[in-house]
Amino acid sequence: MIEKEIALINKQLESLTAKNFDLEAWKSHTIIFLERIFGKESTKVRMIKELKYDYSSWNLRDAAGTGKDSDPVILKAREILEATKLELEHLGVPKQEEENQKIWSLLEEELTGKQIREIKLVLQSEDPDKLEKIANMLFNLEKENMSVVLAKLLIP
Structure with missing residues (x-):
């Protein structure tokens, strides 16, 4: 599975060397991939979003005088992706189970044992209307409980 992410x-690393490289298009593609792998709140996604060219006169003067043969934005993008690749190779893909466990923990804090058992029974069933049944169960709960669960989900 990890081979697909790598x-x-x-592919994104290779596209950094394209002759007609477009930073904004590259960022869009990369963000889509990284959000799927690491989630929208990932620091990697944030760092890619922050990549931009600095056209201030001081920056242009410094870049012109150093004799650098590489674009600093592309170098930074390459470093972010290389670090991401290393992380995947050594630590694997982050587990979605942690988020799922957080949701269950929050539900268990706010619902009764009977309500939790009922939800789990519906989830384990082969019923094609699972989604509708669970939605109805949650809809019938006190609004205070659901508000607390949703608020806790939003706060990291």
Whole structure:
């Protein structure tokens, strides 16, 4: 499974060397991939979003005088993706189970044992109307309980 994620990152690394490189288009593609792998709140996604060219006169003067043969924005993008690739190779894909467990923990704090059991029974059933049944169960709960659960989900 991890091979697919690494292949996407390798593709984005290769596209950094394209002759007609477009930073904004590259960022859009990369953000889509990284959000799917690491989530929308990932620091990697934030760092890619923050990549931009600085056209101030001081920055242009400094870049012109250093004799650098590489674009500093592309170098930073490459470093972010290389670090991301290393993380995936050594630590694997972040587990979605942690988020799922957080949701269950919050539900268990706010619902009764009977309500939790009923939800789990519906989830384990082969009923094609699972979604509708669970939605109805949650809809019938006290609004205070659901508000607390939703608020806790939004706060990291």
